[in-house]
Amino acid sequence: MIRLAFAALLLSVSAAAAFPVTVKSCDRDVTFDAAPARAISNDVNLTEMMLVLGLRDRMVGYTGISGWKTLDPEMREGIAELPELSAKYPSKEVLAAAEADFFFAGWNYGMKVGGEVTPETLEPFGIKTYELTESCIHIGPKARSTMQDMYQDMLNLGRIFGVEDRAEALVASYKARLAEATKGVDRDNPLRVFVYDSGEEAPFTAGRYAMPTALIEEAGGVNIMDDLDKSWAEVAWEPVVARNPQVVVIVNYGDVTAEQKIAFMKGNPAFAGIDAVKNDRFVVLEYVEATPGPRNIRAVEKLVAGFAGQ
Known part of the structure; x- marks a missing residue:
């Protein structure tokens, strides 16, 4: 018993010695003197990053899911004991009332540029913020999205919470699984792919800085809107045609189902000449697969199969 207690003490001292840690969050360096103990995540994909890292016991809740999306059984089980503190974007008061010490969010993933909830407005409440890397384009220049964006977020969370070994092991497993999924991909003749998120009058789609562009490229395609200098944005139908x-990639979430989006495209005479519509080539990705998070690897696997006509 004494030996076990001593081992536990050494582990505690070792964990404490790992701090402080500093990580890059968009254009900021954020320093943590200790691992957060009362964390809140926004949106389903960011929440899942926390869960796969085994951080549920460090969380006091989550925000921004039920207002737009539904939880699948996998996610419902993972957050069964956690309260949803806000159905959509949280207010400063909601986060402060929960006595949070950490907010994992992003620009247009729980925070808006110039809005009431930002890293600067939360600092006086003792709440440190880590920003989703994909979202950094909203506040300044960044490189086009790649899988490294998701990997880096996982590794940074690992450092912030003192579970770096766990994060590194997960990222290594993701890379191995991705290599296996894409080993037969033909990159010399990429398929032309359009991402259809939502909207009938004008489609909401993914540009060069959105995660689907990276997923499509990994699977052997090219996003036809990769010259769109944004992450997610509304465009006209004319350039799509x-x-x-x-191939059309459908993002499935919200009140309009993937089946309804496909039916809209197939039933509109303006789209009758599009190869994807003529050949009935649609691939459906769930929101949690199309946005940065652990299910990105599953998304690439689905895209590889869909691009191959399987």
């Missing part, structure tokens, strides 16, 4: 995608 003109660029003639061979």
Whole structure:
């Protein structure tokens, strides 16, 4: 018993010695003197990053899921004991009332540029913020999205919470699984792909800084809107028709189902000449697969199969 207690003490001292740690969050360096103990995450994909790292016991709740999306059984089980503190974006008061010490969110993933909840407005409450890397384009220049964005977020969370070994092991497993999924991909003749998120009058789609662009490229395609200098944005239908995608990726969430989005495209005469519509080539990704998070690998696997016509 004495030996076990001594081992536990050494482990505690070792964990404490790992702090302080400093991570890059968009254009900021954020220093943590200790691992957060009362964390809150916003949105389903960011919450899942916390869960796969085994951080549920460090969380006091989550925000921004039920207002737009539904939880699948996998996620419902993971957060069964956690309260949803706000159905959509939280207010400063909600986060402060929960006595949070950490907010994992992003720009347009729980925070808005110039809004009431930002890293600067939360600092006086003792709440440190880590920003989703994909979202950093909203506040300044960044490189186009790649899988490294998601990997880096996982590794940074690992450092912030003192579970770096766990994060590194997960990222290594993701890389190995991705390599296996894409080993037969033909990168010399990429398929033209359009991402259809939502909207009938004008589609909401993914540009070069959105995660689906990286997922599509990993699977052997090219996003026909990869010259769109944004992450997610509304465009006109005319360039979609003109660029003639061979595959349409449907993002499934919200009140309009994937089946309804596909039916809309197949039933509209304006789209009758699009190769993807003529050949009935649609691949459905769930929201949690199309946004940065652990299910990105599953998304690539689905895209590889869909691009191959399986």
